[in-house]
Amino acid sequence: MMKIAVITTEFLKEFVDNSIKKLNINAEIEIYIYRDFSHVGDLYLEIEDRFDGFAVSGPIPKKAITKKAGTIKKPLVD
Numbered sequence: 001m002m003k004i005a006v007i008t009t010e011f012l013k014e015f016v017d018n019s020i021k022k023l024n025i026n027a028e029i030e031i032y033i034y035r036d037f038s039h040v041g042d043l044y045l046e047i048e049d050r051f052d053g054f055a056v057s058g059p060i061p062k063k064a065i066t067k068k069a070g071t072i073k074k075p076l077v078d
Contacts, residue, residue: 002027005047007034007065008057016057037061041068048074 004027008016013031020029032047034040037060044054044065053075056062062078 002053003051004029004053004055005051006031006055006057007040007043007061009033012057034061037064038068040064045069053077 004025006016006020006029008031010033013033016031020031030051032043034043040056040061041064045068048069051074054065054077056065056076056078059078062076065076066072
């Protein structure tokens with residue numbers, strides 16, 4: 001089964017969780033919370049090897065991840 005990490009803010013966590021439940025996706029999905037834009041890149045690098053793909057809560061956290069990680073090896077969508 002595919003494993004997906006959703007990286008979002010505490011503010012959006014409940015919305016994201018409810019949305020995932022409504023979509024009924026056939027995947028193992030875990031939600032991770034980042035504190036600020038410098039943390040989001042570190043968080044991605046910390047969990048990168050454990051997931052098949054990543055979803056983030058917008059283009060700015062996505063840019064922060066790509067800036068910190070350099071080469072992105074797995075799907076990363078915002």
